[in-house]
Amino acid sequence: QSALTQPASVSGSPGQSITISCTGTSSDIGNYNYVSWYQQHPGKAPKLMIYDVSNRPSGVSNRFSGSKSGNTASLTISGLQAEDEADYYCSSYTSSSTPYVFGTGTEVTVL
Amino acid sequence: EVQLVESGGGLVRPGGSLRLSCAASGFIFSSYAMSWVRQAPGKGLEWVSSITGGDDTTYYADSVKGRFTISRDNSRNTLYVQMSSLRAEDTAIYYCAKGRYWPSNAFDIWGQGTMVTVSS
Numbered sequence: 104q105s106a107l108t109q110p111a112s113v114s115g116s117p118g119q120s121i122t123i124s125c126t127g128t129s130s131d132i133g134n135y136n137y138v139s140w141y142q143q144h145p146g147k148a149p150k151l152m153i154y155d156v157s158n159r160p161s162g163v164s165n166r167f168s169g170s171k172s173g174n175t176a177s178l179t180i181s182g183l184q185a186e187d188e189a190d191y192y193c194s195s196y197t198s199s200s201t202p203y204v205f206g207t208g209t210e211v212t213v214l
Numbered sequence: 215e216v217q218l219v220e221s222g223g224g225l226v227r228p229g230g231s232l233r234l235s236c237a238a239s240g241f242i243f244s245s246y247a248m249s250w251v252r253q254a255p256g257k258g259l260e261w262v263s264s265i266t267g268g269d270d271t272t273y274y275a276d277s278v279k280g281r282f283t284i285s286r287d288n289s290r291n292t293l294y295v296q297m298s299s300l301r302a303e304d305t306a307i308y309y310c311a312k313g314r315y316w317p318s319n320a321f322d323i324w325g326q327g328t329m330v331t332v333s334s
Contacts, residue, residue: 208259
């Protein structure tokens with residue numbers, strides 16, 4: 104199972120909105136509503152930001168939103184803040200013998 | 215407080231073995247699927263293995279199948295992974311993670327990670 108494809112980096116100015124894409128196939132993103140997004144600051148464990156495509160866990164800012172169209176999922180961060188600077192990973196359930204796959208990761212920079 | 219604490223990492227020679235543990239607290243451990251996710255130095259996240267709650271069905275990434283064994287002791291609220299025939303490419307931080315519900319990949323609680331270094 105190959106990793107899901109994400110852009111290596113995305114940047115934006117404070118207050119702006121950015122969108123991170125996550126491209127898979129019909130065997131994963133395209134066929135299941137089990138897409139999650141994780142935020143990871145340097146030296147820290149990942150943190151769940153979005154699950155089941157568009158649901159936010161309790162305590163996660165509503166500036167974070169998720170969506171899916173076909174084989175591509177997206178994470179949008181609105182009102183970008185300095186604290187949003189981190190690495191972001193998508194993940195999907197898959198129909199292969201290995202149930203989960205992560206994306207390649209995207210480094211978000213706040214200019 | 216809901217918490218996961220990994221232990222057991224360290225330096226091991228190629229071909230060697232190591233067992234990692236993950237102590238859980240603050241939730242009904244037996245009811246949830248648990249997973250191991252690793253991150254090689256400077257690299258991205260890689261799902262390694264999962265074990266369901268209830269029937270203890272196990273799943274493995276192709277890269278570790280036949281070498282790693284995931285297990286759980288619900289009486290001790292502890293998750294394990296027994297790693298054997300270790301290779302340099304297994305060098306990584308190993309995180310344990312709690313699944314929100316099966317089969318969703320929503321890992322809502324993560325440990326702090328334990329470092330495994332495979333080197334001669």
